[in-house]
Amino acid sequence: MEEKTNLNHQVLHTKIMTLRDNARTSNNELIHQMSGLDEYFETTCNQIWNDFESLVHLLKQQLEQLTSSLKQSTKAVKKNFEKRIEDNNLYANDLEALALKLAELPLNCPTNSKEGETPISCFEIESESKSLQKRYAKKHEEAGDLYFVRVEYATEFVDIYKKIPSLVIGNIYLTKDMECTLLSIEKSNNEGKQTLARDCISKLVPQAQWLIEEIDWISGITVTDDEHVFLCDRWNMNVKEYNPNGKFLKCHDLPDEPWDICLISAETIFVMMAFEFKLAILEKTFVTGSYQVSKIVNTDKRYVSVCLVGSQILASDRHTNIDILSPEGNLLQSLSIPALGEGMQWYPHRISSGISTDTFLLLNWDVQHLLCYTFEETLEFSHDLKWGGEREASAVCLDKKGRIYVCDKGRLYTLSPESVLNILLTFEKGLDEDPRIFVCNRQDTLYLSCYENGNQFLKIFKIS
Template sequence: MADRMILQVNLCLKQIKEKFEELGAVSLNLEVESDIKILLTQKSDIGRVSGKVTKERQIEMENVVKIKGPDDMTPAFIGVTYLQGDQLILADYNNKRVILLNSSYQYIACFTLPDNPRDVCVVDHQKVCVSLPLQKTLQFLCITSGAIKPTRKVQTRYECWGVASAGNGKIAVSSSCINGKCYWSLIKSTGKEMFYPFDCQCDLSATYVTLNSSCTRVYISVWRANSLYCFDMDGRMMYKYSADNLKKPFGVATDRDDNVYVVGRGSNNIHQLTSDGTPIRIITEGIPRGSMAVCFSNSLDRFLITNDSISDSINVFRLK
């Protein structure tokens, strides 16, 4: 009986593999009942199936959008995030403010900050968090009826650079690097901060941070180290990614399939990786010089990039 079941499982796996290859998938996840799992552990030659089904999609440049703000001041959009309804919030470093745009990239409102912002992330559908590194402060803002209003501030121990939602009101924060070490932290809704140091062999380096969709992995780019670091939520490093054609990595984001996109600011490209750090492709077409931040709208299958070569424009890409 057991041998017959093993043969059936082997046949099933063969059929799955053939379909899997036909789809051009990157990885596959197979859930089985507990009794079958026990049986499978007794047969080492069956093989192991893990991951999840994700079909590799094409990426095409859609357009370049010129952003018109409330005045003629030259912006530097160093951080960007999508809100509910596909509105956008951009952190304008040069003018110490954030700007709210509608889904057609038209100006709605702005809010002046006490210092130069570095990054911005969504906390929930109405709230965002902005990092102010020189003040070691996270500024929380509420967006309602087309207006931006401040709510609370949270002090951080180190300069806060990148920010990303970690779910349940928590914020993941990346710091600048000091004496060969970098720090990232989790800040709870109560304001309590948990620190996770790691070696990066560089100083005074900009960092950005993002998480996967299930908030179980943290990705941090360190531009002076020319590397992307991946951690679990307990601060253990899972891997470090670097490549000869990845220079000064800045913005980092994930799509709905948990693929990772890291912007090579110095190499004018984007490296697309699987969640475990396996390279998928290097995107060069349409990537502007001096690229900085990247963010995704999963509802639109679209991502965009800011840059400082044409600082009042953003480049929009579509996944097909």
């Protein structure tokens, strides 16, 4: 019995010593890995900074070249200006000398000229004056008008500059063998470009297409919180309501042709009727939960478009006047926006929310310009929409990422304040009527009315 106890004691002692040795060995390995980790940190950190400094150095070199070119170009233009100033001074001095000569001539000087003719001395001065004027005009025409030096950044620099606020240099993660992995600068830059492209360029994924047999031409679109779609039926003077699956639900009759429609709140919809100087207010009833025409408001202007910007209700008439309305449809304030066209009766201007809560977009149909104004009546930017042909843009709206959507009979495209263009859809044969678009930011969907081959469609796309 005693021998067995001693044997167990020896086995237990051996196990304990083995565990101790294993712990010491593990500690030695961990100390070795810690030493290697410190060395890896130093090496990798230095490599990161070297890559970063190389990138910054390259950017500095390119910027120095750009500023050097700008300096040389500015000097050249400045030299041109100095030459023009010198020519102007010489011209002014020559004219002053002629004026002195003319002043020195007696008023009734004797002349060998025939009666009624200008004295020869006055004739010489007049001839010299005309010659000076002709030479100066020719120099002025040859010099041209150089007022500034234009600088354009390379596309690569613009890409880097735009993605700096959300730039991700790389990712570090631990593997099973406790080694760190770092994404290279080249790889992280490529990933950054792809992320930027996804954030800036939208794509439309088809979701549904409704055949709208009840309407010949849709003149306005809005969507409620429960995804009920309201369409303006201009020719039949009413607004038609559809459920999220495209089933026709109800017709809201109006006293005049509806030009535009907008969801003002969860319970209120505005419908603009330009011909009779009226707007209709549709309100949601608490009893049935459906919308009813609750009020017809008489106005002093032919409002053709309406939108909600923040908490402000903005309405545009066909003369590009912008008014702020109350929830009851009454005029609160008029903005002094310069009219760029009188507004044709059949082609009204369109208004939409802007790139921030204090700006709005105005599509001026007459001159085909898209303008962005602040509530302080300051023009933020403008775009000429007469590119790629003479198609007339007829609709504009904005999504929650600030992308501007414009549509005409031939295409649907996006714009940015910098005029970056991305064509999303093209209609090869062209639409028969001017389309309307609406972006539902709650669902990230875009609604597009298309009148093709005698049929009216409402196409729904997912924005990605």
